[in-house]
Amino acid sequence: MSLNNTASGQRVHIGFFGIRNAGKSSIVNKLTNQSISLVSAHKGTTTDPVKKAMEILPIGPVVIIDTAGFDDEGDLGELRKKRTYRTLDEIDIAVLVLDARSESLTADELDFVKLLKERKLPYIIIENHIDEAEAHEYSELKGESLIYVDATSDDMSQVKEALIKLLPEMKEPDLVADLVPKKSTVILVIPIDESAPKGRVILPQQMVLRDLLDHNCKAICLQPEELAEALEENKNVSLVITDSQAFEKVSKLVPEEIALTSFSILMARYRGSLATQLEGVAAMKGLNDGDTVLISEACTHHRQCNDIGTVKLPGWIKNYTGKNVEFEFSSGNEFPEDLKKYKLVVHCGGCMVNAAEMQNRVKHCKQQGVPVVNYGMAIAEFNGILDRSLKVLNN
Incomplete structure (x- = not known):
């Protein structure tokens, strides 16, 4: 899917973490081939998580998140660290960036690796700045496969290859097409009122429509006041899906023999909750x-x-x-x-x-x-x- 037709919620979220000045932002900029994050020799340049939705070939549509160093100091630093750790709740893959100029791992870095394992988050570890210091084989990371990066080089091929191997299985869970026979007729009730976004329909409605079309189903999109006529004209409707706010009106119009549900209920099933x-x-x-x-x-x-x-x-x-x-x-x-x-x-x-x-x-x-x-x-x-x-x- 391209940058233009993949919503943020459906992209792979990749977060970059590490101590201050490890080179997280530099790697993000090189990986994306854009100046997404500010880069400076001064510690703590990145203060808040910086997000960018984009495509990285051959990975595909992603959201890249650059974070503040988890060794930040002071009262403000504690707030920044809190936001950095909060980012773990929204990522699919973590990238830990180490600094080869440091002789040993910090307690923060060791704790972070432990946290990634506890949360069962897929991750890779990069040691940056091997142009300035020798690459390390840390005893605490025995069994881990480190990726060594020259901070002066633009070659991010090893990083991309490692990320591709960790990409979650991209097979989407079922949304709606598995609930109806192939080539079914499904009615989507989409109110256009003061709450509807101008010029578009909301994402769950888009997702349901696309899923039905992908499975050769006929989708009829209409507003609540048009439902009765559509049901009269189409005698083979398998399912009616409605916006939740129109539930009361729609339920009175749809005969019991026709299945009825809502976009929200389908999303709860889709999200596994x-x-x-x-x-x-x-x-x-x-x-x-x-x-x-x-x-x-x-x-x-x-x-x-x-x-x-x-x-x-x-x-x-x-x-x-x-x-x-x-x-x-x-x-x-x-x-x-x-x-x-x-x-x-x-x-x-x-x-x-x-x-x-x-x-x-x-x-x-x-x-x-x-x-x-x-x-x-x-x-x-x-x-x-x-x-x-x-x-x-x-x-």
Whole structure:
């Protein structure tokens, strides 16, 4: 897939880590053949993670992330280190850059290798600056295959080859085409209202449409008010997939013999968190007065006056539970580390982040004993049609 038609959430995320002045930014710039990161002899030039979506041949579409040194100092340095380690939640492959000018490994470097192994993250280790010092064979890294890089050379072929070997299996999990017979007719209900982005449809809708077309299915895209006529004209519809906000209206129009689900439910299945989020649905029923719910979106956008995250969902939850529930909100990368104050996390479908990021957010919730559910599954439950919406996944 090319740079233009691969969304960030579907790209391989590669993070570069190391102590200050190890040469992380120089390697990033050479690998990408672009000046993505500032390079300086002064320690700590990179202060925040620097991201760049691009294609690296022959690897393909990637997001490259350059990070601050994990040996940074002072109060500000601690904040930078925190962001560096936070980057581990969103990467598929880690690149640890060592400095050949150092005689031995630092405690930070040894701890980082240990952390990568604990998290079972694929990684490679590069020793940089072998033009200025001899290459090392560290006893602490016995069994590791180091890549030695001359900081004055532009040859990154060894690095690319090592990354290719570590690329995750690119076979995508099933999204929708496996749920319907080949050459089926599927209706996609896509409301175009004040919440719809101008000039485009949102990523889950794009992904579903492309998956259906790739499997020779006929996809009919329409708005809710056009659904009744389309069902009358097309008697062989196998499945109707709707935007969650139109669930109530759509469910009344779709006959029971036609399968019905939502883009959000398909995304939960695609991201591998369906079972966990079903537990979140059950947790909604147990909310009480004074409980705090976190509503989180992985993307950032201008809030509409009738915004689903900050306006509609709080109203629906209060109406569903009959309780005086409190709400807090997060968006983009601002996902709280400490979740213990929350009785429930209601998260968007996570289409704008990669699978690793979304899976880590769900894992983060589970580790702290906080149930999590996505928007679409919650809305289906509010409308009493969750069981029907899940039925197609179990056939």
